Each structure stands twice: as C-alpha cells, then as structure tokens.
Amino acid sequence: MANQQSQQQLIASIQQEMQVKPEIDLAFEVQHRIDFIKQQLIQSGLTSLVLGISGGVDSSTCGRLCQLAVEQLNQDLNQKRYRFIAVRLPYGVQADEQDAQRALAFIQPDVTLTINIQAGADGIHNSVLAACNAAGLEPQPAEHVDFTKGNTKARMRMAAQFQVAGLYRGLVPGTDHSAENIMGFYTKYGDGACDLAPLFGLSKRQVRALAEHLGARETIFAKVPTADLEDGQPLLADEVALGVSYDQIDNFLEGKPVNDDALATILRTYQRTIHKRVAIPTPN
Numbered sequence: 001m002a003n004q005q006s007q008q009q010l011i012a013s014i015q016q017e018m019q020v021k022p023e024i025d026l027a028f029e030v031q032h033r034i035d036f037i038k039q040q041l042i043q044s045g046l047t048s049l050v051l052g053i054s055g056g057v058d059s060s061t062c063g064r065l066c067q068l069a070v071e072q073l074n075q076d077l078n079q080k081r082y083r084f085i086a087v088r089l090p091y092g093v094q095a096d097e098q099d100a101q102r103a104l105a106f107i108q109p110d111v112t113l114t115i116n117i118q119a120g121a122d123g124i125h126n127s128v129l130a131a132c133n134a135a136g137l138e139p140q141p142a143e144h145v146d147f148t149k150g151n152t153k154a155r156m157r158m159a160a161q162f163q164v165a166g167l168y169r170g171l172v173p174g175t176d177h178s179a180e181n182i183m184g185f186y187t188k189y190g191d192g193a194c195d196l197a198p199l200f201g202l203s204k205r206q207v208r209a210l211a212e213h214l215g216a217r218e219t220i221f222a223k224v225p226t227a228d229l230e231d232g233q234p235l236l237a238d239e240v241a242l243g244v245s246y247d248q249i250d251n252f253l254e255g256k257p258v259n260d261d262a263l264a265t266i267l268r269t270y271q272r273t274i275h276k277r278v279a280i281p282t283p284n
C-alpha cells in the first residue's frame with residue numbers, strides 16, 4: 001500500500017517535471033513556441049539559429065518553427081537581420097537522405113550547409129581506440145564499441161553546429177521533447193547540448209501533430225523515429241532501442257493508461273538517466 005502510494009507520487013512528480021498537457025491547441029502551441037524562439041534570440045543579441053536537419057520529424061518541426069521565427073522577426077523589423085541556418089550532418093552517405101531533402105523542402109531555410117561528419121567522427125574514434133590499446137586497457141565487445149562510437153557521432157554533430165553558431169553569431173536550438181527527455185534518449189553533451197529547447201513539454205505524438213499542422217507531408221510527420229547512430233544497426237528504430245513504444249511513453253506523459261511492462265520500463269529508464277537532466281554535481 002505504502003509502495004503503491006510512493007509509486008503514484010513518483011509518477012505524478014515525473015509528469016509534472018515533463019510539463020505535457022493531455023490536450024493541446026495546435027495553433028496556440030505553434031505561435032507560443034515561435035514567440036519563445038524569437039524572445040531567446042532577441043535576449044541573446046545574436047542573429048542566427050543553427051540546427052541539424054536529419055529528415056526526422058523532430059528536427060523538421062523544430063527547423064520550421066525556427067524559420068518562421070526569423071521570418072516574423074525580420075518582418076517586424078522590416079529588414080533581413082535574422083536568419084536560420086539548416087545543417088545537414090551526414091556520416092558519409094545517409095541511408096534516408098531523401099527524407100532529409102524532403103525536410104529541407106518543407107522547412108525552406110534561409111541557408112543550408114552540408115557538413116560530412118565522417119572524417120571527424122572516425123578520426124577521434126580511431127585515436128581513442130589506439131590510445132586505449134597502447135595503454136593496455138582491455139578491449140571492449142564490438143557492439144559496445146560501435147554504441148559508444150554512435151555517441152561520438154552525435155557529439156561531432158554538436159561540435160559542428162556550435163562552430164557554425166560561433167562563426168555566424170548564432171544560437172543552437174535542440175530538438176529534445178518530453179518523450180525523449182523522460183527516457184534520457186539523447187547523447188549527453190551531444191544532441192542533448194543546446195541553447196534552447198523549443199519542443200520541450202510536448203509528447204512525440206504532439207510533435208507529429210505540430211508538424212502536420214505546419215503543413216508537413218505524411219512522409220515527415222509519420223516517419224519512424226531513428227537515432228541512426230550505430231554502424232552495425234543502420235536506421236535502428238528508437239522504439240526497438242528503447243524497449244517501449246512512443247504511444248506508451250506519450251500515454252504516460254499525457255496521464256493516459258499505460259500497460260504494466262511499459263510503466264516499469266519508463267520508471268526504470270527515467271531513474272537511470274536522472275544524471276542527464278540535473279545540474280552538474282559540485283562539492284558543497
């Protein structure tokens with residue numbers, strides 16, 4: 001009984017932290033998030049937004065919101081002061097490149113850059129392995145090596161976006177929403193590193209609904225989510241990696257019924273990833 005009560009309290013506190021509304025007004029959410037982006041840009045004194053566009057629904061939605069934000073700012077000022085820089089960041093040739101091109105066509109960014117992260121990611125990855133080997137550290141299983149290399153790819157994308165932002169007086173938005181945030185399903189200081197997170201407070205299905213409302217085609221708003229980080233498992237679906245469906249995660253966030261297995265996975269994963277959501281620990 002006491003256990004049940006403490007689990008209910010834990011669920012309620014996570015739901016409160018994630019800030020997802022059970023129902024949303026799409027037009028309101030779109031303008032609210034555009035206003036947030038505009039305000040962050042004005043407050044920073046910077047003039048660009050720089051975001052990686054993968055072809056997935058999260059960056060498509062966030063990218064379109066960014067483009068609309070700079071257009072509104074420029075219109076208000078009656079001059080072209082602000083711009084959105086979309087960045088394609090393939091590792092070599094991306095298997096779903098066509099989706100990325102469709103995303104760019106939907107976003108209509110002011111500027112598009114393509115930066116191949118393969119040389120950078122391979123370079124640091126191979127140097128790390130060589131140094132560990134030279135020091136006599138024990139070799140790790142191939143799958144584990146590939147998994148950690150995947151996080152290096154995400155951090156290489158982060159480095160590229162922040163360098164563009166540094167060069168062109170920009171902010172780097174992140175695409176993390178509450179369904180990823182609750183699961184800590186992002187690379188710490190990789191795609192988790194950003195200056196603002198315009199999609200926070202939305203479940204995955206709400207992000208899809210925003211994309212559809214913004215005029216995205218079904219190929220974009222219904223695309224199967226993938227981090228696509230591992231060499232050995234290209235286009236691995238998030239839901240396979242997570243061991244739970246976004247439908248169940250969204251139900252949890254929106255206060256709707258969730259099955260017992262999904263609930264256990266969500267609570268366990270939330271607790272395992274607390275370190276990603278808190279401030280960096282420091283001694284007192």
Ligand SMILES: Nc1ncnc2c1ncn2[C@@H]1O[C@H](COP(=O)(O)OP(=O)(O)OC[C@H]2O[C@@H]([n+]3cccc(C(=O)O)c3)[C@H](O)[C@@H]2O)[C@@H](O)[C@H]1O
Pocket residue numbers: 150151154180184185186187188189190191226227228229238241275
């Ligand atoms: N308890 C603890 N307290 C403080 N720090 C702790 C910690 N446990 C790990 N850490 C630190 O965190 C590191 C592990 O975190 P991290 O490097 O993020 O690695 P990790 O969480 O193990 O992996 C990232 C996961 O996010 C997924 N991902 C990444 C990027 C994008 C997307 C996407 O949806 O597109 C998904 C990826 O597929 C993978 O499943 C450890 O190496 C350690 O430095």
Ligand SMILES: Nc1ncnc2c1ncn2[C@@H]1O[C@H](COP(=O)(O)OP(=O)(O)OP(=O)(O)O)[C@@H](O)[C@H]1O
Pocket residue numbers: 051052053054055056057058059060087088089090091094157175191223224225226227228
């Ligand atoms: N190949 C890539 N090119 C450019 N940016 C990328 C690439 N892969 C990942 N990113 C960046 O990292 C972010 C995190 O990836 P994530 O997979 O969570 O989002 P997504 O691909 O936009 O949507 P989904 O989660 O539905 O696949 C992306 O939103 C994007 O900003």
Ligand SMILES: [Mg+2]
Pocket residue numbers: 054056225226227228
């Ligand atoms: Mg993706």
